[in-house]
Amino acid sequence: MYSEKVMDHFQNPRxxxxxxxxxxMGTVGNAKCGxxxxxxxxxxxxxxxxxxxxxxxxxxxxxxxxxxxTELVKxxxxxxxxxVTNKAVMEALDGLPPxxxxxxxxxxEAIHAAxxxxxxxxxxxxxxxxxxxxxxxxxxxxxxY
Ligand code: FES
Numbered sequence: 001m002y003s004e005k006v007m008d009h010f011q012n013p014r015x016x017x018x019x020x021x022x023x024x025m026g027t028v029g030n031a032k033c034g035x036x037x038x039x040x041x042x043x044x045x046x047x048x049x050x051x052x053x054x055x056x057x058x059x060x061x062x063x064x065x066x067x068x069x070t071e072l073v074k075x076x077x078x079x080x081x082x083x084v085t086n087k088a089v090m091e092a093l094d095g096l097p098p099x100x101x102x103x104x105x106x107x108x109e110a111i112h113a114a115x116x117x118x119x120x121x122x123x124x125x126x127x128x129x130x131x132x133x134x135x136x137x138x139x140x141x142x143x144x145y
Pocket of ligand 1: 030033035058059061102
């Protein structure tokens with residue numbers, strides 16, 4: 001059911017932990033399952049992501065996607081990190097079962113929330129970045145409200 005890459009990142013997740021005095025930190029919850037993800041970013045003066053760590057109360061797919069997502073944004077510029085969508089992460093992992101796709105949103109949204117936090121602290125705008133929601137869900141669910 002899971003690709004070898006998913007199993008590898010689940011069993012040996014990269015970049016787990018936290019960063020003290022992080023440049024940006026973002027926490028999001030997944031409205032579908034109640035799981036939580038927190039991402040810490042260390043961004044240098046040239047706006048390059050020097051280091052990134054994550055912590056999650058999430059399922060195996062959330063762990064694997066976050067691990068891959070952190071690998072994909074590490075060493076990248078903020079604009080490059082904005083291109084790391086949940087789709088890009090899933091592709092890098094050779095896919096996820098359809099019922100687990102919502103789990104991959106946690107990492108993307110938490111990275112965006114951490115970038116938002118960084119932008120707020122530096123009074124800057126990041127192109128394409130919107131204010132994060134604390135709870136993420138699928139679009140159609142949000143329309144019910
Ligand atoms: Fe909640 Fe996967 S079931 S993140």
